[in-house]
Amino acid sequence: MKVRVKFFAILRERAGASEVEKEIAVGSTVADLWRQLQKDYPKLDVPGIRLLYAVNRDYVNMDQKLNDHDEVVFIPPVSGG
């Protein structure tokens, strides 16, 4: 199955892409996807970074299972205000 991943801020710069489609195994979790993306884009491995995870625009835990066509975003430390 395929998911769409969007990158923002420091992760967008490190990936060199705003959005990618990724083929993943059925039953993959957010954490599984993150491990695979780090292989594709080694610079995504930012030491000490604490990420939040969003699937289809809702915050989720990293053990959330993904579905075909999900939109997944790895959210680096936010700095609004």
Place this chain on the structure above:
Amino acid sequence: MFRLTNQPINLDDLVGYVTDPEAGAIATFIGTTRNNNEGRKVIALDYEAYPEMAEKELARIGDDAKQKWQICRMAIVHRLGPVQIGEASVIIVVSSAHRDAAFAACRFAIEEIKKTMPIWKKEVYEGGEVWIGTQTGQRLNPS
């Protein structure tokens, strides 16, 4: 009204939006861009958001505030893109029958924005730039 904008935010428009005959108070919070951070001189700021989720999160914050306090009307507008030093990066306005609710909801909204709104600020200094992250206080260089 819960939205992002690339344009300067007009406080009067937002006050007008929340003005309500049943309200006895309007509280406003304006976050402004500072020319310094941790001893460094900031020359420019740039906000990037996950726009669809950021606006959804602002609306969620508004809903939560309305659950907690008796609010008449509320608006939050946050800037995107380059913001000049001294400009408003975010404005929160709340009207309520009595002042306590309006003050409390304003405070709640800005604290929630800083925790959960998917938006990121890049500070540009003389000779460098950095994405600011308040979840951990860490400062990360782009490469």
